[in-house]
Amino acid sequence: MTGGRVGKKSRTAGNRLTLNEVAEKVGVSPITISRALNKPEKVSPGLRETILKIVEELGYVPDYAARALASRSGNTIGVLSSLLGSNIFPRVMKGIEDRAWGSGLRIQYVNTRYDPAEEVHQLKQFFGQKPSGIIIGGVQIDPRVTDLLKDAPCPVVQLLDISYPPVDMAVGINNRAATEAALRHLLDVGYRRIGFCASRSDIPVQMRLEAYRRFMTAEGLYNPALEVSVDSTDTIGSGGNTLDQLFAADPEIDAILCDHDDLSLGLLFECQRRGIAVPDRLGLCSFTDLDYCAHTVPPLTTVRTPLYQLGYRAVDMIIRGQDKRRQEQTIDLGFELIARGSTRRSVQMEVSDTCLGAKTL
Amino acid sequence: MTGGRVGKKSRTAGNRLTLNEVAEKVGVSPITISRALNKPEKVSPGLRETILKIVEELGYVPDYAARALASRSGNTIGVLSSLLGSNIFPRVMKGIEDRAWGSGLRIQYVNTRYDPAEEVHQLKQFFGQKPSGIIIGGVQIDPRVTDLLKDAPCPVVQLLDISYPPVDMAVGINNRAATEAALRHLLDVGYRRIGFCASRSDIPVQMRLEAYRRFMTAEGLYNPALEVSVDSTDTIGSGGNTLDQLFAADPEIDAILCDHDDLSLGLLFECQRRGIAVPDRLGLCSFTDLDYCAHTVPPLTTVRTPLYQLGYRAVDMIIRGQDKRRQEQTIDLGFELIARGSTRRSVQMEVSDTCLGAKTL
DNA sequence: TTGTACGCGTTATCAT
């Protein structure tokens, strides 16, 4: 095995070990090897053991292309998202990988770059691969995409606000409720003039903004000038501009709800710089609960979204949905308001207003 | 096209459009369609146009499995890394995606989870896919892995410190030089009792630690008690323990070099909490330059590592190396010391001590 | 420039 190195390429693509060769060694037919590998119960225990041992010895690795071609399944899950480059994706990814682990499924990630056309294109590419499933973190609700999704040759899981009806299945949270929980908390601790600050404009953020408007209007506190959109290329660094803008719109503003922790972090730093007291002069609240939130000074109040679970459950749904494909199933992952120092005007314990869900619709 | 939806599955895996069907529509042989798609120059302009139009109309998507099987190339690049779940990976990923964009190459990421055995396993899996290239961010220099890599049926790019000889090609930085630059800087601004703090123990970190020892010893400043290893599951949150440990080891410690910005961030927060003045009482310096570094109070001095370039160049090498495979090529990406407030004892401008490289060995 | 014949490595189907 460790023997001859022939020139630079000792074992090129040309001469890989095949099922046939393994079969010869063992002295059975190729299909038996195949079965021993894929459907162990269909081959007698003794023979199976022999085969697996020899396969191991020889270091045989099946050819996925051939397998996919013959079995009309690529055994891959395609993940389409615009968030691949963002700092929230690693957590989702970890959930995905952990669940896919050992399932024999391979994951392919593609960045849709906030472009529906790209989404359509990539989706078609995947369909050409006989995927076992598609996980798609939708850019927008684009009819071209949903039409395509309807005809998908495999289970589809959308990473989506639970208020949207999914094409097939969906995992997500209730962004409206999450926003209301955050605002309710801000009100409870005494803030009244609350701004909203967003760095993206995807669906979750849109829903949060809507919820903000509705809620604040209902409370008689809505002020359109307190909505700020931030340059998404330097989220953390935009704290200064954002503060300027908000204080100009209302010098009495006393809290800011951000669509992402990074914004909150940037604002906190800017407040430190300007000597604005957080939480006393200004309360800060956001979404996601990235690692640093618990450790800033003061720590940041945030609505924790179960990113890991998002990925984990998405894969789970695909794996379990491969046989019986029930349509229009949505899982609500719930959220958790983590009340920390950045909104704590008086001394309190850390409160977590959980809204765990997993209520399967 | 937009017509009948037959039950739940209108066009199942069973009846996808094939080259043959397209060929029939066009009235030529399948191979001509294939050529029009893959080697446009080998088919007459007029015909080519007709074909492409019809392909577009019909929404034909080639079967990757069949293509891979027939052409003995899967047109995929496998990326193996333990950093998939970390917050530095998105930047590398972005570089990878940007370079692979439009090349027809598909990227597959797998998490090796700091486990050489897993690395070996995944590598074999990839070899079974006739990959166009492998990008591997090595866990360790494990002989099992390097042996496998030597016999790879495709170009291999290692994400590696440039002082290691690559099996085929490598992109990376000189961690020793980077560490020395950081320490030199700390010395220049007056720090003397400098601790080292690490949260991982992969190769780059090992090299930095070694460089730290060597450098400090040469300066007559080495104190083994000032090396601290940190729980990697809560890097940012470990600031308290780390400070305790370091101050216990040397109450006069005046600066800390961290292997990762997150550590520096956590330490900064802890200093804020304890009222330890940064940079006056304690200087903070780290590696990577994540987004937040420029915005903390004070901003963090760090050695910027070109993560985006790391991914971008790696893919680039594979694409260019597919024909002529020159062996043992290493690209030094260089680094850049970004001197910011966390090590600025007196007021200065932001200095950047660039060591750009791309000196191709 | 276009077409024909064949094979890529595996699994499905049907037989034994």
Added chain:
DNA sequence: ATGATAACGCGTACAA
């Protein structure tokens, strides 16, 4: 429980 045969959909090699 195991085997023989025939696809799977495409690209290579060679021929026209």
